[in-house]
């Protein structure tokens with residue numbers, strides 16, 4: 270990493286498109302040097318050279334994906350992205366071969382001693398998730414994922430005389446006028462109806478290809494492979510299953526009460542899908558200024574959480590490391606990516622004038638702050654924690670920042686905080702439904718698309734029993750999950766949000782008693798990045814694992830108390 274990393278602007282970042290033969294030559298050189306190295310220092314030197322190469326290649330991949338997402342209609346960016354999809358499995362093959370060699374080397378103990386046991390555990394998962402024979406399938410998988418991005422980003426929706434994309438529909442989806450809301454949801458339902466065949470085919474192909482890769486690698490089905498890909502080194506699908514049952518036991522009843530409260534507050538007989546997100550008849554709180562105003566207020570709000578976070582935020586904005594405005598052709602969603610060889614994160618989002626803008630800004634800044642704090646860790650593999658740990662950084666700061674929401678919402682800040690907590694309780698059942706659904710899908714990959722829609726409806730019955738789609742025909746038939754990009758593009762990445770939320774709510778409860786100590790533990794946790802597995806990281810931040818008995822019950826109890834009092 271260049272010493273001058275602090276302060277480099279986005280447009281000064283230079284990444285070179287790799288040539289496969291050059292990378293292959295670099296790997297040959299690394300292997301040779303490893304075999305002939307005379308002592309520990311020489312071998313660590315080889316490791317460091319390799320690590321720098323990986324940081325460089327990952328920066329290029331991140332920038333290529335980002336540039337495509339910034340304008341999915343640009344043919345040159347699309348070509349670059351396609352090149353990335355083509356070359357990625359080949360780069361992975363080189364990386365995996367190096368990992369295998371080091372894992373089976375008589376000197377692996379030196380790496381373990383210097384860099385930690387966790388690194389080797391991560392590599393074991395990596396090599397268990399890859400073999401060169403699945404290269405072609407990996408390429409097919411990436412192409413289908415890109416096709417999903419394009420399809421959703423290409424949406425042109427007519428609403429109230431305006432033409433909007435998916436992100437631009439959001440203000441109408443949560444409009445205070447119930448009829449407008451209904452029309453917006455009908456518009457979304459119609460889009461997914463019109464593209465039903467292609468959405469079904471993309472997913473069907475993805476499931477088939479993922480299952481085939483799993484079988485080729487010796488797994489019973491894709492579930493085992495997915496857990497390896499996600500580096501779930503310290504919990505299993507049985508732990509996850511027990512956790513989902515806990516959600517049914519402790520959260521679903523409270524969520525049902527919240528839905529009932531919202532119905533009463535809205536003064537309607539039956540709550541429909543288009544009413545679920547409405548916390549108050551006056552409408553959801555909205556930021557009191559435009560995009561730039563929200564960004565400026567963000568500096569003050571995060572500075573109040575911790576001065577270091579405020580300064581970091583200022584650097585991100587000043588150096589152009591954020592792209593927050595919604596534009597035509599821009600991919601949907603919000604995420605944090607990063608350029609590891611510069612030690613710099615980047616935030617991508619689509620503001621739309623709702624309270625979601627504050628949410629996404631604060632959430633992604635949490636990821637970015639972790640990325641920044643842990644950028645000097647000695648192994649590339651430690652820079653990004655496993656997702657259930659990574660989402661603790663983003664979700665916790667949402668709660669640590671909540672006392673400062675007056676800066677965005679003025680007199681509605683209390684309403685925002687209540688909604689935030691209620692939404693958390695509604696999210697937990699939804700999140701585990703998305704997870705359970707995918708376990709069903711990949712356990713029976715031969716099922717037809719209609720059967721998958723029926724599986725989703727089963728999930729709604731179990732986890733979201735209040736849900737009523739009214740006349741939204743496509744969604745009523747069990748297809749609402751097709752709007753969730755993770756199901757297509759990041760399989761099994763979803764339970765992670767619910768596990769992290771269970772940790773974030775512990776930070777929230779602690780911060781109400783002792784704000785400074787909760788923030789201090791949060792900052793220390795960010796600095797650890799991904800140098801350890803979930804349970805270890807959680808423990809070190811003085812939190813308890815959601816897999817431990819009664820942890821979820823306690824968290825929900827605290828939320829229930831707060832919701833009853835306020």
Ligand SMILES: [Zn+2]
Nearest residue numbers: 632636660663
């Ligand atoms: Zn996140």
